Amino acid sequence: MVIYGLNTTPLRTEPLLGVPCPSCATPNKLQVSIAGRYAHAYWIPFFPFGKIATASCTHCGLSLQGKALPEAAQEQARDLKKQTSLPLWTWSGMGLLAAGLLWASIAGRHHAQAEAGYLAAPHPGDIYTVRANDKATDYSLLKVVDVKGKTVDVVANEYQIDNSHPLDELNSPAKYSKTPYPLTQFELQIMKNKGQLTSVDRPEE
Template sequence: MLFFLGIRRSTIATEHLSGLACAYCHTPETLTCTVFSRYVHLFWVPAFPVGKFSVTSCQHCKQVLTAREMPASYVAPVQAVQQQAKTPLTHFALLLLFGAVVLLSLLISVFGKKEPTAAAATAASAAPVPEAVGTRYKFDVADEGRQYGLIEVTGVTADSVQYRMTNALRGRLTTASAAVALRDSVAPGNVRQRASREQWNYSSKGQGLFKRFD
């Protein structure tokens, strides 16, 4: 890809030098000072200025002098005109454009992040707490609640809960009896059961089929 990079100049001020006579034709009040600004451009778009320079011209004899050619009497008035000449903002066009893009990117990164909606915040706060391995649940079976079963969480993944489930039990439930039942009263087919996160949440939090037992 070609990059058209270079230096150009433009006139930024032209002032009459009063009280001076031309050093060549000696005609008074015919001198003017023209100030130029140099700038670097990319694809002819001004990027940044690189300095100013001035020339004098006589309206009578048309003599044009650069800074190195000017007599000493020209120097002070020309420097005064050059110092007062302001570099136009257009000579900073590419820098200003780059700064605007950077500022816009920063504003987007700071203010572009969407805050969670009220519904999302409510749903997040109402989301079930992830299960911990070893958590136990009790559930009722037939026989008018005189029989029950136990479930113990054995593993948790991002989308499922693994558990083991006892056979139907009777009698008073204690921590010790629960430990024995989960060790000795689990059928081989119930050692490694799996439920999706939605199914588990529905049974343990929504429907309330499983009641936590500590």
Template sequence: MKPTEIKERKMIVFGTRGRTIAGQEMIEGVKCPNCGNTQHATFGILRYFHIFWIPTFPTSRVAGIMCLNCKGTFTDEEIPGELGRQIRSSVFNRKNTLPMFAGLAIIACLMIFAMITSVIDDRRDIEYLGKPEKNDFYIVDFTKIFKDADSEYNYGIMRVKSVSGNMVELMVSKIGYMLSTGPARDIDKGKAKKNSYYAGETIHIDISGLGKMKEDGAICSVERR
């Protein structure tokens, strides 16, 4: 049995970005090479790594000054070393930078929530597998069930056709996906309810073995609608 292949890719957006942070003080004594003015405002350029545009950690901090007369700007290489350190210390303080990385707390909360949800879902799946019902959907990894399954398009659906004694009869989908979200979407959209979604052959499995298939990763999740 070789399912129809459907290619599906999941994109994670990440990279680096930068933000200018205004300083809180004016400095004197540094001569602007453009106009000769000696009064400058301070600022900093904070670059950071992001995931889905949520700042996660800083990658660089650059000190800068802006001439209050001609608005010319100068950064690290053009600023005396000690002055650059003072500017970085005053600009990149907790008040200015911590709020930018509040997204880390959000990510941490989402991860904890996902872990708790996963545990609850696993317990529910084990309960469903112990007492299967007609039209239960099993999102499965075909490579852990069939020797000739495509290793790239390996996720599909097995639907309970009937339950008799200790045996469950399962219909096998014709379609294989690269990600388990593909079969889940077909269930949500009602495609997996149609008998034409499945191959003509069915397989019979002892109910006592379904839990082991879940432990081994052959059954990824169970949907009961």
């Protein structure tokens, strides 16, 4: 369940001079308060969502909001609203989200660079996650057993599973074929470009 909604936070309060209370008629007892409204998710403020002016009488306790404010108080309330800005913390959630996305993008780029490096300079023990084509949802593994110049010898895993990260489940020696076959770096690059080779892992690192 996602818990979200609007919260308010008090920002400032000023006396409404010269405006008598519409209920008890006491002069100079009205004050106007500006509250900031913000959207939250799980109580983390995400972004500001406007401001609300409330007029209240310190004498009789009357409280009026927005358009219900006395005519004479409307302009002062509007000015005060304009002069009051919402604190930056009302953007906290967006900040966290942006930081998270930035981190994921940096981590993703780092991972892609590492994979490109593994593919360009293969080591025995490297494991390629592969599938029949870029639409297939069944994945299997190829393990590099030897590197000879621009060619690697791989053994194919004899299982495939419906999981794009099959490493944990399939990577045990008994599950691989005993018969290696060669693949050139060019072929591997084509498989990667076609979405057949989806991941390169170097388990000892």
